[in-house]
Amino acid sequence: MKTDACTRQHDVYDASCPCRQLLDLLANKWSALALGALEDGPRRFGALRDRLDGVSPKVLTATLRRLEEQGLIDRTVYPSVPLHVEYSLTALGEDACAPLAALREWAVANIDRFPALTGAA
């Protein structure tokens, strides 16, 4: 019974439902890795860049800004010298970590079932 923009019940299969946008935010390689990297405590920008092997500073900034806008992470600036910035999970971000961790773990646990990716024997 979707009237216009998914007012009553929510459905990721409805393009106009806000939860579709939320799925788009979360179902993203860098988001999944960034939130996971913050699971065991706050990290600074440089630490995240190192942990998320292969991410460029530009893309990392964009990812973090998007997560911050949606209230999944907090960005705290310590005006020390040299300036440093700490990213940490909000309560909401912590909650979102569970399904993302499951996805990451599934990938690790089942990678051997993907011959095309492992350059199979």
Add this chain to the structure above:
Amino acid sequence: MKTDACTRQHDVYDASCPCRQLLDLLANKWSALALGALEDGPRRFGALRDRLDGVSPKVLTATLRRLEEQGLIDRTVYPSVPLHVEYSLTALGEDACAPLAALREWAVANIDRFPALTGAA
């Protein structure tokens, strides 16, 4: 102890590990939706296009091809007239559905906590 290209243990945080590529494949809006759409049985191209509201045929084709290449779905052509093609989950695809379903469900269940997306009051 990563030697070269993630030979020993697997880690999604290692850019050269194949499971990073797997994460990239699964942590994707259209992959998550397409696999979910096949959970309760095979569907034809047109049915998927309708269900994945907002997807263009081009992107749907690309998504399905990628999933097929990795062995997550099967593509069966019925040379009836008009030709029709059925997509279905493989055993591997069914297994992958669990974490993806969890992610989709989390999005639906928690969307109200995202004021910026719901155009909050």
Add this chain to the structure above:
DNA sequence: GGATCCTAGTTCCCTTTGGGTACTACGATG
């Protein structure tokens, strides 16, 4: 026999996103 319909795409083109490298800002430090 010709027009029309159906399905499952493909093609074209444009916009958005991703990505790499280099550069900036800022004060401390040598």
Add this chain to the structure above:
DNA sequence: CATCGTAGTACCCAAAGGGAACTAGGATCC
């Protein structure tokens, strides 16, 4: 006064996403 370290931004190019129109090939309608 040059250099370092941190957290980015700027620039430019490549890849992916996305919309609309078009293709193929037989069936069905008139």
